[in-house]
Amino acid sequence: MLIGVPTEIMNNENRVALTQGGVHELVEAGHTLLVQAGAGIGSGIADEDYRSVGAEIVDDAAQVWERAEMILKVKEPVGEELTQMREGQILFAYLHLAASAECTKAILDSKVTALAYETVTRGRALPLLAPMSQVAGRLAPVAGAYHLTQSQGGSGVLMGGVPGTRRANVVVIGGGVAGEAAGVIAAGMGANVKVIDLNLERLAELEKTHQGRLDTLASNAMNIAEAVADADLVIGSVLIPGAAAPKLVTAEMVETMRPGSVLVDIAIDQGGCFENSRPTTHQDPTYLVGDKIYYCVSNMPGGVPQTSTAALTNATLPYIQRVASQGWAGALSHDAGLAAGLNAHNGQLVHRGVFDAMADQLSLNQAHDFTPVEDVLANA
Structure with missing residues (x-):
């Protein structure tokens, strides 16, 4: 495959x-690789590094999109990429379509076969999302601690305090991979950490694994409101695979927080789990709502690309190899978890969570714009 x-x-x-x-x-498996010049520079990989292992280096993105049978990306198409996809092409990337009507529409219009890393499953796990969730989770307390400093507009509370002073109170909403990583790092920085989740078995697992370093609390509106009111830093890491994140922290809850408190929304890729969340960038990462600081960078792992690129390749390569060798239909037919990654094909949505999130925004009709993955594979 090209x-x-x-x-x-x-x-x-x-x-x-x-x-x-x-x-x-x-390349060793017999595939042809086109890599755009400069694609790996930010991750410490030179063009010559790719060329030395058999890749063809091409000058611009248009050549890559025009020639390739399968496009491998990290983030969803944006800008000019939205018009470069084409029918019959495979796109394999983090797509987060439930949060982007523009990207979803472009994928439907192009009739590309879109596989999303974040909805591939293995049992109850999300193996291609997990490494980036770990990275984002570990970064979240670091970002939060930095923006708590008074020089950044924060309240001036040190995460671990010093003897004789109070530690920062950190609330993590969502106890999955990202939430656990955030809690562990925040606790390691000396903060008081509370993890909130709906799944009581998961909370028991966190308490056992981390031997009481993380306090746990069952998720409901009252518990969240009380925890948020006393928090210096709130980290949102709620995930419903493929679907838009629920808005669990309301504007009214945030108003009860101390001035200079910080909210970091890891769930922003799926629309965010705070009512006032909106995507930001590494270049301009925060904004104020009243006197509270929101950090909602939609590609947090992009800030540590050498680590993230290596972790991403480790996770995705076995799946890429199967799709390249067997074709998308063959690979998906033999792996229900990989089939769960199919979000769109031939102008129709395939993932129920994405369809439900986009139906009203794009005026989609289930009879014409949605096909279950089983039917897609049966007719492939």
Whole structure:
């Protein structure tokens, strides 16, 4: 298969879809790799590194999109990429379609076959989302601690305090992979950490695993409101695979927080789990709502691209190899978890969560714009 890797063009997105090691494995398996010049620079990978393992380096993105049978990206298409997809092409990336009507419409109009890393499953796990969730979770307390400093407009509270002073109170809403990572790092920084989740079994697991370093609380509106009111830092890490994130922290709750408190929304890729969340960039990461600071960078792992690119390739490469060798239909037919990653095909949505999120925004009709993945594969 002819596989293309374009340079990411989202603001300060320095990750790339494959390391040179990943390219080497695919070339050895008989596939042809097109890599746009400069695609790996931000991740510490030079063009010559790719060329030395058999990739063809092309000058611009248009050549990659025009020639490749499968496009590998990190983030969803934006800008000019929205018009470069084409019918019959496979797109494999983090798509987060439930949060972007523009990208969803472009994918439907192009009739591209769109596979989303974030909805691929393995049992109850999300194996291609997990590494980036770990990265974002570990970054969230660091970002929060920095913006709590008074020089950044924060309240001036140190996460771990010092003897004789109070520690910061950190509330993590959502106890999944990202939430656990955020809680562990925040606790390691010396903060008082509370993790809120609906799943009581998950909360028991967190308490057992971390031996009481993380306080846990069942999720309901009253518990969230009380915890948020006493928090210096709130980290939102709620996830419903493929669907828009629920708005669990209301504007009224935030108003009860101390001036200079910080909210970090890891769930912003899926629309965010705070009522006042809106996407920001690494270049301009925060905004104020009253006297509270919101940090809602939609590609947080892009800030540590060498780590993120390596972790991403480690997770995605086995799936990419199967799609490249068996074709998308063959690979999906043999792996129900990979089939869950199919979000759109031939101008129709395939993932129920994405359809439900986009139906009203795009005036979609279930009879014409949605086909279950089983039917797509049966007719492939």
